[in-house]
Amino acid sequence: MTDLTKLTLADALDGMAKGDFSSVELTDAHIKACEGAGKLNAFITDTHDLAREQAKASDARRVSIKKSGGTVGKLEGAPLGVKDLFCTEGVKTCAASKILGDFQPPYESSVTANMKADGMVMLGKLNLDEFAMGSSNETSSYGPVINPWRKNEDLVPGGSSGGSASAVAADLCLGATATDTGGSIRQPASFTGTVGIKPTYGRCSRWGVVAFASSLDQAGPIAKTVKDSAILLQSMAGYDAKDSTSLDLEVPDWVSACGASIKGMKIGIPKEYTIEGMPKEIEDLWQQGIKWLEEAGAEIVHVSLPHTKYALPAYYVVAPAEASSNLARYDGMRYGLRVEGENLAGTYERTRTEGFGAEVRRRIMIGTYVLSAGYYDAYYLRAQKVRTKIADDFKAAWEQCDALLTPTCPSAPFAVGRKVNDPITMYLNDIFTVTANLAGLPGISVPVSLDKDGLPLGLQIIGRALDEETVFKAASALEDAAGFTAKPEKWWA
Secondary structure, eight states, rough: OOOGGOOOOHHHHHHHHSSSSSSHHHHHHHHHHHTTTTOOOOOOEOOHHHHHHHHHHHHHHHHHHHHHHHOOHHHHEEEEEETTOBBBBBBOOOOOOOGTTTOOOOSOOOHHHHHHHOOOOEEEEOOOOOOGGSSSOOOTTTTTOOOOOOOSOBOOOOOOOOOHHHHHHTTTTSEEEEESSSSEEEEEEEHTEEEEEEOOOSSSSSSTTTOTTTTTTTEEEEESSSSHHHHHHHHOOOOOOOTTTTTOOOOOOOOGGGTTOOOOOOEEEEEEGGOOOOOOHHHHHHHHHHHHHHTOOOOEEEEEETTTTGHHHHHHHHHHHHHHGGGGGGGSEEEEEEEOOOHHHHHHHHHHHHSSOHHHHHHHHHHHHSSSEEEEIIIIIIIHHHHHHHHHHHHHHHTSSSEEESSSSSSSBBTTTTTTTTTHHHHGGGGGHHHHHHOOOOEEEEEEOOOOOOOEEEEEEOOOOTOHHHHHHHHHHHHHHHTOOOOOOOOOO
Protein backbone atom coordinates (compact mmCIF):
# COMPACT_ATOMS: atom_id res chain seq x y z
CA MET A 1 0.00 0.00 0.00
CA THR A 2 1.24 3.53 -0.80
CA ASP A 3 2.35 5.73 2.08
CA LEU A 4 -1.08 6.96 3.14
CA THR A 5 0.33 10.14 4.69
CA LYS A 6 1.48 11.33 1.24
CA LEU A 7 -2.07 11.46 -0.09
CA THR A 8 -3.95 14.67 -0.63
CA LEU A 9 -7.23 15.05 1.24
CA ALA A 10 -9.18 14.61 -2.01
CA ASP A 11 -7.32 11.38 -2.85
CA ALA A 12 -7.71 10.05 0.70
CA LEU A 13 -11.47 10.65 0.64
CA ASP A 14 -11.65 8.99 -2.79
CA GLY A 15 -9.60 6.00 -1.58
CA MET A 16 -11.87 5.43 1.41
CA ALA A 17 -14.95 5.74 -0.81
CA LYS A 18 -13.54 3.04 -3.12
CA GLY A 19 -12.64 0.80 -0.18
CA ASP A 20 -8.89 0.90 -0.94
CA PHE A 21 -8.21 1.54 2.76
CA SER A 22 -10.15 2.39 5.89
CA SER A 23 -10.20 5.45 8.09
CA VAL A 24 -8.56 3.33 10.82
CA GLU A 25 -5.64 2.51 8.51
CA LEU A 26 -5.37 6.12 7.35
CA THR A 27 -5.53 7.44 10.90
CA ASP A 28 -2.95 4.95 12.23
CA ALA A 29 -0.53 5.99 9.46
CA HIS A 30 -0.87 9.64 10.46
CA ILE A 31 -0.58 8.90 14.18
CA LYS A 32 2.67 7.05 13.47
CA ALA A 33 3.91 10.07 11.50
CA CYS A 34 2.96 12.41 14.37
CA GLU A 35 4.74 10.23 16.94
CA GLY A 36 7.94 10.46 14.91
CA ALA A 37 7.84 14.24 14.44
CA GLY A 38 8.40 15.60 17.94
CA LYS A 39 11.28 17.78 16.71
CA LEU A 40 8.80 19.94 14.80
CA ASN A 41 6.82 20.74 17.98
CA ALA A 42 3.71 21.13 15.82
CA PHE A 43 1.22 19.76 18.37
CA ILE A 44 0.46 21.00 21.88
CA THR A 45 -1.98 18.20 22.70
CA ASP A 46 -2.41 14.90 20.86
CA THR A 47 -5.76 13.11 20.84
CA HIS A 48 -4.62 9.84 19.29
CA ASP A 49 -6.90 7.58 21.34
CA LEU A 50 -9.88 9.77 20.49
CA ALA A 51 -8.81 9.78 16.82
CA ARG A 52 -8.76 5.97 16.72
CA GLU A 53 -12.26 5.87 18.22
CA GLN A 54 -13.51 8.44 15.71
CA ALA A 55 -11.91 6.53 12.81
CA LYS A 56 -13.53 3.26 13.92
CA ALA A 57 -16.91 5.00 14.20
CA SER A 58 -16.39 6.57 10.77
CA ASP A 59 -15.71 3.21 9.13
CA ALA A 60 -18.86 1.75 10.71
CA ARG A 61 -20.86 4.79 9.60
CA ARG A 62 -19.57 4.44 6.04
CA VAL A 63 -20.69 0.78 5.88
CA SER A 64 -24.11 1.68 7.30
CA ILE A 65 -24.60 4.61 4.93
CA LYS A 66 -23.51 2.52 1.95
CA LYS A 67 -26.21 -0.03 2.77
CA SER A 68 -28.90 2.62 3.12
CA GLY A 69 -27.84 4.47 -0.06
CA GLY A 70 -27.11 7.73 1.77
CA THR A 71 -24.21 10.19 1.44
CA VAL A 72 -21.23 10.32 3.77
CA GLY A 73 -19.95 13.57 5.30
CA LYS A 74 -17.63 15.90 3.39
CA LEU A 75 -14.68 14.91 5.62
CA GLU A 76 -15.74 11.37 6.48
CA GLY A 77 -12.82 9.54 8.10
CA ALA A 78 -10.18 12.17 7.30
CA PRO A 79 -7.48 12.66 10.00
CA LEU A 80 -7.02 16.42 10.51
CA GLY A 81 -5.34 18.82 12.93
CA VAL A 82 -7.04 21.64 14.84
CA LYS A 83 -5.28 24.88 15.73
CA ASP A 84 -5.35 25.27 19.50
CA LEU A 85 -7.39 28.45 19.22
CA PHE A 86 -10.57 26.47 18.49
CA CYS A 87 -12.42 25.30 21.58
CA THR A 88 -12.90 21.53 21.56
CA GLU A 89 -15.25 19.97 24.09
CA GLY A 90 -13.37 18.10 26.80
CA VAL A 91 -9.99 18.59 25.10
CA LYS A 92 -7.43 21.09 26.41
CA THR A 93 -7.59 24.46 24.65
CA CYS A 94 -5.00 27.00 25.79
CA ALA A 95 -4.18 29.28 22.81
CA ALA A 96 -0.50 28.42 23.47
CA SER A 97 -0.64 30.56 26.62
CA LYS A 98 0.13 29.82 30.27
CA ILE A 99 -2.81 31.95 31.36
CA LEU A 100 -5.40 29.40 30.19
CA GLY A 101 -3.54 26.55 31.88
CA ASP A 102 -5.22 23.19 31.23
CA PHE A 103 -8.61 24.71 30.39
CA GLN A 104 -10.97 22.10 28.91
CA PRO A 105 -13.98 23.79 27.28
CA PRO A 106 -17.40 22.28 28.03
CA TYR A 107 -18.44 23.25 24.48
CA GLU A 108 -17.29 22.95 20.86
CA SER A 109 -16.46 25.79 18.47
CA SER A 110 -18.96 26.07 15.62
CA VAL A 111 -16.26 25.45 13.00
CA THR A 112 -15.00 22.21 14.56
CA ALA A 113 -18.59 21.14 15.31
CA ASN A 114 -19.32 21.49 11.57
CA MET A 115 -16.25 19.43 10.73
CA LYS A 116 -17.03 16.71 13.27
CA ALA A 117 -20.56 16.49 11.87
CA ASP A 118 -18.94 15.97 8.48
CA GLY A 119 -16.86 13.05 9.78
CA MET A 120 -13.53 14.66 10.76
CA VAL A 121 -11.06 12.57 12.77
CA MET A 122 -9.13 14.89 15.12
CA LEU A 123 -5.46 14.01 15.62
CA GLY A 124 -4.79 16.78 18.14
CA LYS A 125 -4.46 20.48 18.90
CA LEU A 126 -1.80 22.38 16.96
CA ASN A 127 0.77 24.85 18.28
CA LEU A 128 0.57 28.56 17.45
CA ASP A 129 1.87 31.96 18.49
CA GLU A 130 0.39 32.81 21.89
CA PHE A 131 -3.18 34.08 21.37
CA ALA A 132 -2.34 34.11 17.63
CA MET A 133 -0.05 37.12 18.14
CA GLY A 134 3.04 36.60 16.00
CA SER A 135 4.39 36.05 12.51
CA SER A 136 6.86 33.23 13.17
CA ASN A 137 5.35 30.87 15.79
CA GLU A 138 8.10 31.75 18.27
CA THR A 139 5.84 33.36 20.91
CA SER A 140 4.14 30.12 22.02
CA SER A 141 4.61 29.29 25.69
CA TYR A 142 5.06 25.69 24.47
CA GLY A 143 8.15 26.60 22.45
CA PRO A 144 8.62 27.46 18.78
CA VAL A 145 7.27 25.33 15.97
CA ILE A 146 9.97 24.26 13.50
CA ASN A 147 9.46 24.39 9.75
CA PRO A 148 9.94 20.98 8.05
CA TRP A 149 11.86 22.85 5.33
CA ARG A 150 15.41 23.70 6.32
CA LYS A 151 18.82 24.86 5.12
CA ASN A 152 21.58 24.40 7.69
CA GLU A 153 19.52 25.64 10.64
CA ASP A 154 16.01 25.50 12.08
CA LEU A 155 13.58 27.79 10.25
CA VAL A 156 10.31 29.33 11.41
CA PRO A 157 7.09 28.08 9.77
CA GLY A 158 5.47 31.51 9.91
CA GLY A 159 2.70 32.49 12.27
CA SER A 160 0.43 32.48 13.95
CA SER A 161 -0.81 29.22 12.38
CA GLY A 162 2.68 27.73 12.27
CA GLY A 163 1.69 24.42 13.87
CA SER A 164 -1.05 23.93 11.28
CA ALA A 165 1.28 24.75 8.37
CA SER A 166 4.17 22.65 9.67
CA ALA A 167 1.94 19.62 10.32
CA VAL A 168 0.41 19.74 6.83
CA ALA A 169 3.79 20.29 5.11
CA ALA A 170 5.30 17.34 7.03
CA ASP A 171 2.35 15.05 6.15
CA LEU A 172 1.33 14.69 9.80
CA CYS A 173 -2.31 15.38 8.86
CA LEU A 174 -4.34 15.73 5.66
CA GLY A 175 -5.23 19.34 6.47
CA ALA A 176 -5.72 21.65 9.43
CA THR A 177 -7.84 24.48 10.73
CA ALA A 178 -6.16 27.85 11.11
CA THR A 179 -7.06 31.50 11.75
CA ASP A 180 -6.02 34.69 9.99
CA THR A 181 -6.06 38.14 11.64
CA GLY A 182 -3.42 39.87 9.49
CA GLY A 183 -2.01 37.04 7.37
CA SER A 184 -1.75 34.18 9.86
CA ILE A 185 -3.02 31.57 7.39
CA ARG A 186 -1.44 32.84 4.18
CA GLN A 187 2.04 33.73 5.47
CA PRO A 188 2.72 30.32 7.12
CA ALA A 189 1.31 28.61 4.02
CA SER A 190 3.86 30.50 1.91
CA PHE A 191 6.68 29.61 4.33
CA THR A 192 5.87 25.88 4.26
CA GLY A 193 4.89 25.19 0.64
CA THR A 194 1.21 24.64 1.51
CA VAL A 195 -2.08 26.27 0.47
CA GLY A 196 -3.90 28.57 2.90
CA ILE A 197 -7.11 30.52 2.39
CA LYS A 198 -8.68 33.25 4.51
CA PRO A 199 -12.32 33.53 3.40
CA THR A 200 -14.50 36.63 3.45
CA TYR A 201 -15.00 37.98 6.97
CA GLY A 202 -18.11 36.29 8.35
CA ARG A 203 -17.98 33.14 6.17
CA CYS A 204 -16.79 31.03 9.14
CA SER A 205 -18.23 31.46 12.60
CA ARG A 206 -15.96 32.93 15.27
CA TRP A 207 -18.04 31.36 18.05
CA GLY A 208 -15.81 29.18 20.22
CA VAL A 209 -12.59 30.54 18.68
CA VAL A 210 -10.37 32.30 21.23
CA ALA A 211 -10.53 35.98 20.25
CA PHE A 212 -7.56 38.15 19.24
CA ALA A 213 -9.02 41.05 17.21
CA SER A 214 -12.72 40.45 16.67
CA SER A 215 -13.21 42.64 13.57
CA LEU A 216 -10.27 40.97 11.81
CA ASP A 217 -10.15 37.32 12.96
CA GLN A 218 -11.35 34.75 10.45
CA ALA A 219 -11.02 30.96 10.39
CA GLY A 220 -9.85 29.07 7.33
CA PRO A 221 -7.91 25.94 6.36
CA ILE A 222 -4.30 25.08 5.53
CA ALA A 223 -4.05 22.20 3.07
CA LYS A 224 -1.83 20.46 0.53
CA THR A 225 -3.67 21.64 -2.59
CA VAL A 226 -6.16 24.27 -3.69
CA LYS A 227 -8.86 21.61 -4.07
CA ASP A 228 -8.15 20.29 -0.56
CA SER A 229 -8.53 23.81 0.84
CA ALA A 230 -11.90 24.13 -0.93
CA ILE A 231 -13.09 20.80 0.55
CA LEU A 232 -12.11 21.92 4.05
CA LEU A 233 -13.59 25.41 3.74
CA GLN A 234 -16.82 23.89 2.41
CA SER A 235 -17.16 22.10 5.76
CA MET A 236 -15.89 24.92 8.01
CA ALA A 237 -18.09 27.70 6.59
CA GLY A 238 -21.76 28.37 7.22
CA TYR A 239 -24.16 30.63 9.05
CA ASP A 240 -24.15 30.53 12.84
CA ALA A 241 -26.80 32.34 14.89
CA LYS A 242 -24.39 32.36 17.87
CA ASP A 243 -22.04 34.75 16.01
CA SER A 244 -23.49 38.19 15.24
CA THR A 245 -20.91 38.71 12.46
CA SER A 246 -21.74 35.41 10.75
CA LEU A 247 -23.15 35.81 7.23
CA ASP A 248 -26.57 34.26 6.67
CA LEU A 249 -25.75 32.94 3.20
CA GLU A 250 -25.65 29.57 1.48
CA VAL A 251 -22.17 28.04 1.16
CA PRO A 252 -21.38 27.81 -2.59
CA ASP A 253 -19.84 24.73 -4.21
CA TRP A 254 -16.23 25.91 -4.12
CA VAL A 255 -14.81 22.47 -4.97
CA SER A 256 -16.33 22.60 -8.45
CA ALA A 257 -14.66 25.99 -9.04
CA CYS A 258 -11.22 24.36 -8.77
CA GLY A 259 -9.92 23.65 -12.25
CA ALA A 260 -12.50 25.86 -13.98
CA SER A 261 -11.31 28.07 -16.83
CA ILE A 262 -10.14 31.61 -16.11
CA LYS A 263 -10.34 32.65 -19.75
CA GLY A 264 -11.46 36.27 -19.89
CA MET A 265 -10.95 36.83 -16.16
CA LYS A 266 -9.32 40.17 -15.37
CA ILE A 267 -6.42 39.94 -12.92
CA GLY A 268 -5.27 43.17 -11.31
CA ILE A 269 -1.64 43.93 -10.44
CA PRO A 270 -1.47 46.60 -7.71
CA LYS A 271 1.53 48.87 -8.26
CA GLU A 272 1.81 49.68 -4.54
CA TYR A 273 2.83 46.08 -3.77
CA THR A 274 6.23 46.74 -5.36
CA ILE A 275 7.97 47.79 -2.17
CA GLU A 276 11.45 49.20 -1.61
CA GLY A 277 13.98 46.51 -0.75
CA MET A 278 11.82 43.61 -1.99
CA PRO A 279 14.13 40.73 -3.00
CA LYS A 280 14.56 40.33 -6.76
CA GLU A 281 13.46 36.69 -6.41
CA ILE A 282 10.05 37.77 -5.13
CA GLU A 283 9.67 40.37 -7.90
CA ASP A 284 10.69 37.83 -10.58
CA LEU A 285 8.28 35.25 -9.16
CA TRP A 286 5.45 37.79 -9.25
CA GLN A 287 6.22 38.51 -12.92
CA GLN A 288 6.25 34.76 -13.61
CA GLY A 289 2.85 34.44 -11.93
CA ILE A 290 1.50 37.22 -14.14
CA LYS A 291 2.77 35.35 -17.20
CA TRP A 292 1.22 32.05 -16.03
CA LEU A 293 -2.22 33.57 -15.56
CA GLU A 294 -1.95 35.39 -18.88
CA GLU A 295 -1.13 32.10 -20.61
CA ALA A 296 -4.16 30.52 -18.88
CA GLY A 297 -6.39 33.09 -20.61
CA ALA A 298 -6.63 35.87 -18.04
CA GLU A 299 -6.35 39.53 -18.95
CA ILE A 300 -3.80 41.45 -16.89
CA VAL A 301 -4.70 44.98 -15.80
CA HIS A 302 -2.67 47.35 -13.64
CA VAL A 303 -4.51 48.90 -10.72
CA SER A 304 -3.77 51.25 -7.85
CA LEU A 305 -4.45 50.78 -4.13
CA PRO A 306 -3.11 54.14 -2.97
CA HIS A 307 -3.65 53.67 0.77
CA THR A 308 -1.69 50.37 0.95
CA LYS A 309 1.28 52.09 2.62
CA TYR A 310 -0.93 52.92 5.60
CA ALA A 311 -2.28 49.38 6.01
CA LEU A 312 0.40 48.00 8.32
CA PRO A 313 0.40 50.95 10.76
CA ALA A 314 -3.42 50.98 10.77
CA TYR A 315 -3.49 47.23 11.45
CA TYR A 316 -1.03 47.54 14.33
CA VAL A 317 -3.32 50.10 15.95
CA VAL A 318 -6.65 48.33 15.38
CA ALA A 319 -5.51 44.78 16.21
CA PRO A 320 -3.78 45.58 19.55
CA ALA A 321 -6.70 47.82 20.56
CA GLU A 322 -9.16 44.97 20.08
CA ALA A 323 -6.74 42.51 21.70
CA SER A 324 -6.44 44.75 24.75
CA SER A 325 -10.21 44.64 25.14
CA ASN A 326 -10.60 40.90 24.41
CA LEU A 327 -7.80 39.80 26.73
CA ALA A 328 -9.16 41.78 29.69
CA ARG A 329 -11.23 38.66 30.53
CA TYR A 330 -8.10 36.72 31.58
CA ASP A 331 -7.82 37.87 35.17
CA GLY A 332 -7.47 34.68 37.23
CA MET A 333 -11.00 34.95 38.57
CA ARG A 334 -13.04 32.46 36.53
CA TYR A 335 -10.75 30.00 34.75
CA GLY A 336 -7.12 29.36 33.88
CA LEU A 337 -4.07 30.51 35.81
CA ARG A 338 -4.48 32.35 39.13
CA VAL A 339 -1.51 33.82 40.98
CA GLU A 340 -2.48 35.21 44.38
CA GLY A 341 -1.47 38.75 45.29
CA GLU A 342 -1.83 40.79 48.45
CA ASN A 343 -5.19 42.10 47.27
CA LEU A 344 -7.53 41.91 44.25
CA ALA A 345 -5.47 44.32 42.14
CA GLY A 346 -2.31 42.41 43.06
CA THR A 347 -3.89 39.10 42.02
CA TYR A 348 -4.89 40.60 38.65
CA GLU A 349 -1.40 42.01 38.14
CA ARG A 350 0.53 38.88 39.11
CA THR A 351 -1.78 36.56 37.16
CA ARG A 352 -1.50 38.60 33.97
CA THR A 353 2.25 39.22 34.35
CA GLU A 354 3.04 35.53 34.80
CA GLY A 355 0.34 34.27 32.44
CA PHE A 356 1.02 36.38 29.34
CA GLY A 357 4.20 36.22 27.26
CA ALA A 358 6.23 39.25 26.19
CA GLU A 359 4.58 39.73 22.77
CA VAL A 360 1.07 39.51 24.18
CA ARG A 361 1.95 41.99 26.95
CA ARG A 362 3.43 44.34 24.33
CA ARG A 363 0.25 44.30 22.25
CA ILE A 364 -2.01 44.74 25.28
CA MET A 365 0.03 47.80 26.31
CA ILE A 366 -0.09 49.28 22.79
CA GLY A 367 -3.82 48.61 22.58
CA THR A 368 -4.57 50.09 25.97
CA TYR A 369 -2.55 53.18 25.06
CA VAL A 370 -4.32 53.85 21.76
CA LEU A 371 -7.73 53.45 23.39
CA SER A 372 -6.93 55.70 26.34
CA ALA A 373 -8.39 59.17 26.86
CA GLY A 374 -6.52 61.73 24.80
CA TYR A 375 -5.16 59.17 22.31
CA TYR A 376 -8.32 57.48 21.02
CA ASP A 377 -8.96 60.13 18.35
CA ALA A 378 -5.30 60.47 17.42
CA TYR A 379 -4.72 56.74 16.89
CA TYR A 380 -7.67 54.33 16.98
CA LEU A 381 -10.24 56.57 15.28
CA ARG A 382 -7.72 57.62 12.64
CA ALA A 383 -6.76 53.99 11.99
CA GLN A 384 -10.42 53.11 11.45
CA LYS A 385 -10.72 55.95 8.92
CA VAL A 386 -7.67 54.60 7.09
CA ARG A 387 -9.30 51.18 7.12
CA THR A 388 -12.33 52.64 5.33
CA LYS A 389 -10.04 54.25 2.73
CA ILE A 390 -8.33 50.88 2.13
CA ALA A 391 -11.73 49.20 1.61
CA ASP A 392 -12.66 51.99 -0.83
CA ASP A 393 -9.42 51.38 -2.77
CA PHE A 394 -10.45 47.76 -3.30
CA LYS A 395 -13.96 48.78 -4.38
CA ALA A 396 -12.41 51.03 -7.03
CA ALA A 397 -10.09 48.21 -8.15
CA TRP A 398 -13.03 45.80 -8.61
CA GLU A 399 -14.41 48.11 -11.28
CA GLN A 400 -11.36 47.18 -13.37
CA CYS A 401 -10.63 43.56 -12.40
CA ASP A 402 -12.04 40.34 -10.89
CA ALA A 403 -9.14 39.44 -8.57
CA LEU A 404 -5.64 40.59 -7.63
CA LEU A 405 -2.32 38.77 -7.86
CA THR A 406 0.39 39.75 -5.36
CA PRO A 407 3.33 38.18 -3.53
CA THR A 408 2.29 36.52 -0.24
CA CYS A 409 5.40 37.43 1.75
CA PRO A 410 8.43 39.67 1.29
CA SER A 411 10.82 36.74 1.94
CA ALA A 412 11.27 33.00 2.30
CA PRO A 413 11.23 31.49 5.84
CA PHE A 414 14.01 32.78 8.11
CA ALA A 415 15.97 31.21 10.95
CA VAL A 416 14.48 30.69 14.40
CA GLY A 417 15.58 33.51 16.70
CA ARG A 418 16.70 35.84 13.93
CA LYS A 419 13.87 38.40 14.10
CA VAL A 420 12.02 37.58 17.33
CA ASN A 421 13.67 40.45 19.24
CA ASP A 422 12.96 42.99 16.50
CA PRO A 423 9.16 43.47 16.51
CA ILE A 424 9.12 46.07 13.71
CA THR A 425 10.99 43.79 11.30
CA MET A 426 8.74 40.92 12.38
CA TYR A 427 5.57 42.95 11.76
CA LEU A 428 6.75 43.70 8.19
CA ASN A 429 6.15 40.02 7.36
CA ASP A 430 2.44 40.88 7.10
CA ILE A 431 2.90 43.74 4.63
CA PHE A 432 1.16 41.96 1.70
CA THR A 433 -1.55 40.23 3.71
CA VAL A 434 -3.07 42.74 6.18
CA THR A 435 -5.04 44.68 3.55
CA ALA A 436 -7.36 41.72 2.93
CA ASN A 437 -8.17 41.53 6.65
CA LEU A 438 -8.75 45.27 7.00
CA ALA A 439 -11.18 45.13 4.05
CA GLY A 440 -12.70 41.73 5.01
CA LEU A 441 -11.77 40.15 1.66
CA PRO A 442 -10.90 36.54 0.75
CA GLY A 443 -7.24 35.78 0.05
CA ILE A 444 -5.34 32.58 -0.72
CA SER A 445 -1.64 31.72 -0.84
CA VAL A 446 -0.48 29.13 -3.36
CA PRO A 447 3.03 27.60 -3.35
CA VAL A 448 4.64 28.17 -6.74
CA SER A 449 8.43 27.94 -6.53
CA LEU A 450 11.59 27.39 -4.50
CA ASP A 451 14.10 30.16 -3.85
CA LYS A 452 17.87 29.91 -4.41
CA ASP A 453 18.21 28.05 -1.10
CA GLY A 454 15.52 25.53 -1.97
CA LEU A 455 12.87 27.11 0.28
CA PRO A 456 9.21 27.58 -0.72
CA LEU A 457 7.70 30.82 -1.98
CA GLY A 458 4.02 31.60 -2.53
CA LEU A 459 1.84 33.99 -4.51
CA GLN A 460 -1.45 35.42 -3.26
CA ILE A 461 -4.82 35.86 -4.93
CA ILE A 462 -7.19 38.42 -3.33
CA GLY A 463 -10.83 38.51 -4.42
CA ARG A 464 -14.04 40.45 -3.96
CA ALA A 465 -16.01 39.94 -0.76
CA LEU A 466 -18.08 36.72 -1.01
CA ASP A 467 -16.39 35.77 -4.29
CA GLU A 468 -14.29 32.82 -3.09
CA GLU A 469 -15.33 31.05 -6.30
CA THR A 470 -13.18 33.38 -8.43
CA VAL A 471 -10.34 33.12 -5.90
CA PHE A 472 -10.39 29.31 -6.14
CA LYS A 473 -10.51 29.44 -9.96
CA ALA A 474 -7.50 31.76 -10.19
CA ALA A 475 -5.60 29.89 -7.48
CA SER A 476 -6.21 26.58 -9.20
CA ALA A 477 -4.94 27.99 -12.52
CA LEU A 478 -1.84 29.30 -10.73
CA GLU A 479 -1.28 25.92 -9.07
CA ASP A 480 -1.60 24.05 -12.38
CA ALA A 481 0.79 26.41 -14.17
CA ALA A 482 3.41 26.33 -11.40
CA GLY A 483 3.31 22.55 -11.04
CA PHE A 484 4.77 22.83 -7.55
CA THR A 485 5.38 19.31 -6.17
CA ALA A 486 8.45 19.87 -3.98
CA LYS A 487 8.43 18.40 -0.47
CA PRO A 488 10.87 18.90 2.42
CA GLU A 489 13.45 16.19 3.07
CA LYS A 490 12.42 14.15 6.12
CA TRP A 491 15.20 15.18 8.52
CA TRP A 492 13.02 15.18 11.68
CA ALA A 493 12.32 11.44 11.91
